[in-house]
Amino acid sequence: MNRPRRAPTRETATDAGPPIKTTARRAAKQRAEVNVDGLTSVAGYLIRQAQLWVFEDFVETLAPLSLRPAQYSMLVVIRDNAGLSQMALAEVLGIGRSGIIPPLDYLESRGLLQRSPTSDRRTHALHLTAQGTKLLAEADKLVHQHEQRLMEKVGPRGYQQLLRVLAVFGTRS
Amino acid sequence: MNRPRRAPTRETATDAGPPIKTTARRAAKQRAEVNVDGLTSVAGYLIRQAQLWVFEDFVETLAPLSLRPAQYSMLVVIRDNAGLSQMALAEVLGIGRSGIIPPLDYLESRGLLQRSPTSDRRTHALHLTAQGTKLLAEADKLVHQHEQRLMEKVGPRGYQQLLRVLAVFGTRS
């Protein structure tokens, strides 16, 4: 599709006679005055926007430890369920079993967890190392700060309502 | 280490085989035993899980109209802000200005919107066509059904709390 990069000489807009605005005002107005009421009543849109904000702050929060959000969640689940299999971890996180392998490889290469053999020689038992436990404790502090920022954003009351309402999605069933 | 590496040897496809019987009893059992309390207190995790549920239902909701969620949101903003530029649309949706071009091309190719020239010949004014307006009305009905399903999931009270709390993220400023 070799379309011209930018339609060079389109037909002129002489017939429309659009309202002429000063450019300074146009830039400001177009940014500030776009009506999004049609979207703010759709919960899916709001949840997506909230997720973008939270995710961005979460990433920055854990960046000093070189941990990605998904990796943090893996460490937490492994800490609270020492010895679980990769399959169980994948299902609980809602990821395909092939999707957790790269992050697990990464975490293992950093010495934060280990894959131990079990009686069922197909599976690996996942455990945190001492180093992993220590780093996760650090991460928990940072995550707590992140939660504080979210609480400032939505208010203490809104924060608790959020946790209560969204608890339905916490357990995948 | 001494663990045998199970590396597949790429070979031609064997017979696909019959449909697999779901013996996921074990998996379901193991999943039920996994403790995820360490994550359900993190709002970011809950929001992500909620977003996954909502997004999946949203996609299925709009599938009969061959509309993706992002495309629906574009149509809504264009309807409520007829004539806005691609830059303004991109900013309001939180996407890069290069990211909206493929979906806009798609929507335009379906005859749902049109890019009209303006006095500023760099910009395009986005408008819904009659067909686009009609399809969006259909989509709105389906989205309303989607919102009903979400309300059943979190309860009427939880639904309204959700909208109220997340309203903070609705306007990007």
Add this chain to the structure above:
DNA sequence: AATGATTTGTTCATGTCAAGAACAATTACC
């Protein structure tokens, strides 16, 4: 009016990420 800077739409290269197929080793089931 001239000219350099900025804006807009577009293309392209890249990186990330999830989903799924295929496969080896192992175990479960009948």
Add this chain to the structure above:
DNA sequence: GGTAATTGTTCTTGACATGAACAAATCATT
């Protein structure tokens, strides 16, 4: 015992956001 299912792994594919680079047009400053 033999067939089916499970687990971990690799690889391929496709969607999608990101950012650079670029042409056309407009703005800003003199």
